[in-house]
Amino acid sequence: MKYIEAKISVELKKPVHFQYAPELISNYIKEAVSDSENYDYVFSNLGKANSEGMFEYDGVIALRSFSQEFIDKAVKNLLDFENEHFKTKNIYTFTSSFQPINTLYTLNPAFVLIDENIFWTFKSSGDFELLEKLILDDLVEKYERNFGEKLEDVKSFIKIMNIKNEKPFSYMYDDKKYFGYKVLINPKEDEISQKLAFTAVGCGLGHKNKEVGGGFTKILN
Template identity: 30%
Template sequence: MEKSKIFELKCITYLKKDISFEDTFDVISKYINFSICKKDEYLEKHNKNIFNNFCFGGFMPLEKDKIYKKGNNYSFTFRTIDEEFAKNVYSLFRANIDNQYLQIVDIKQKEIKNYFISELYSATPVVMSIKKKDLQDRQLFWTLEKSGDIIELQNQLQDNLLKKYEEFFGEKLIPTQNFIQLLEIKNHKPQYIFFKTTKNEIQKKVALIGNKFRIVPNEDEVSQKLAFLSLGVGLGEKISYGAGFLIVKSI
């Protein structure tokens, strides 16, 4: 199984409605999941709620007024570490699946081979839950204010990637140190990803709380494998909602 490639689809979309920045991740996420679930094996996997070996970013270019306009073209980027999955997703996206918000009009395919990564930046908020819960027994997400423990965060981010690596490739990596040499928080206040959910015919908007990071990975082999993996599957949790999508600076 290929361990040194990421398969990227840059999807050019035509918008059928205005979409606010706040709603973009929900719109893209639902389009991706609906499209993927047209294939029975991916529907079965989706229903089991197991690791998704893909990630995606938001619409580009960014709009200053945070409204993506009806009738305009915008792109979003989809990445995966699974070559066969990438081919199937390409076909599913090209099938012009009916959607009230968007239509994909072109897809540019790209293979990214493994290379040395000097810096990673989170294009979308990185979300990581913490073990504590609030008085209403709701899950809390890591923030500097609620936790402040950077080492705990780094360990959780690494453990998450190690589990994803083992599940997909069927082998364990044995790190000698955390793959993160330096983690810099770039936001002054928590960042949010919103999605809509329906229960008992009542729709509500849910907020995932995350942070924007600059990360300098360590240079050893395992650290670089994890850094590269994070580009293909996202960093942290709630990736299927648009969290943890990274861009890279390399030498």
């Protein structure tokens, strides 16, 4: 198992708030890769916003996928690319191979859908078992889709999960609010759990990975 990451340095044409930046990044990627819907991927926000939550001048987008083909397309088409919001400055790529994971932390909130229009929050649900099941089911689907290996009867991959904020973060996409939480997860040590944890790093934890970079995750070991 390995994922490929492209670090994309961009110049901002105008300041943007951190809640709106992910949609602009998503559109920037989709403009460059016309068949992006065929791949699993996730991306970071632009970096650290200022005290008012704004990105003003420059940013760095980390784009991850298990698909070398997708990253190659993105790099080729984003070089020297610009739109009304971003101008690409430079790109470099590297590969990260599977490693044991003690702790995952979501740098972007994880957005988890209960149904088509309702996100898991303490207000809409508060059911932790449901949250874990939705996260697990999504990761199993991603793993099977990316690696062609069927996983049978996986009950759980999480040993401990801590939700780091009481009120959900909200990101905007297509004039709708997405509600999510930053989470800290200690996965179980067995092989399948570790593979699912690494899947979360390579293409995102939870839903809305392509739309707003939901669940862009860092390994804390």
